[in-house]
Amino acid sequence: MSEPITDLETAVRVLGALPMPAGPDPELLAATLERRTQLLLAVQGTARRLRKEANGRKAYGDCLKAENAELRAEVAALRAERHTTNAALADTTVALRAAESHDLGTLPAWLCQRFDPRSPDWDNLSDDDRAYWEHQARAVQRAVQRGGFKASQQNAGDEVDVAGGA
Helix, strand or coil, rough: CCCCCHHHHHHHHHHHCCCCCCHHHHHHHHHHHHHHHHHHHHHHHHHHHHHHHHHHHHHHHHHHHHHHHHHHHHHHHHHHHHHHHHHHHHHHHHHHHHHCCCCCCCCHHHHHHHHCCCCHHHCCCCEEEHHHHHHHHHHHHHHHHHHHHCCCHHHHHHHHHHHCCC
């Protein structure tokens, strides 16, 4: 074998090498195909799960939108109620403050008409009569603040006599 090898077949035979197939190994190709199939199925399963979750989120989102609309309507109704309540409360507060202030222009005039119906109208009363009824109005205010009128000495003594005498 001294002559040079010029063709492939002879070189393979001399060196003892086996011929290489022209394509990939069929076993390796089958394993790769199996692995890729499993990956594809996993991706498809994940895609289905994500679509399902997205649909669930959409339904949940729609539910939240409806609940949000209901709550906004309830808040609007409560605000309207609060405004009417505040208005009524303001009116009541004004009325109570007017009643508590015992306006000397109103109470003396009322006392004058109540206890002296034949007297002239409040605007036509003399200054002395007005001063008298204003004094009476202040006495009524003090009695209301105190919780009642003071018993006179004579009445207090009569009560003691009535209670003590039998």
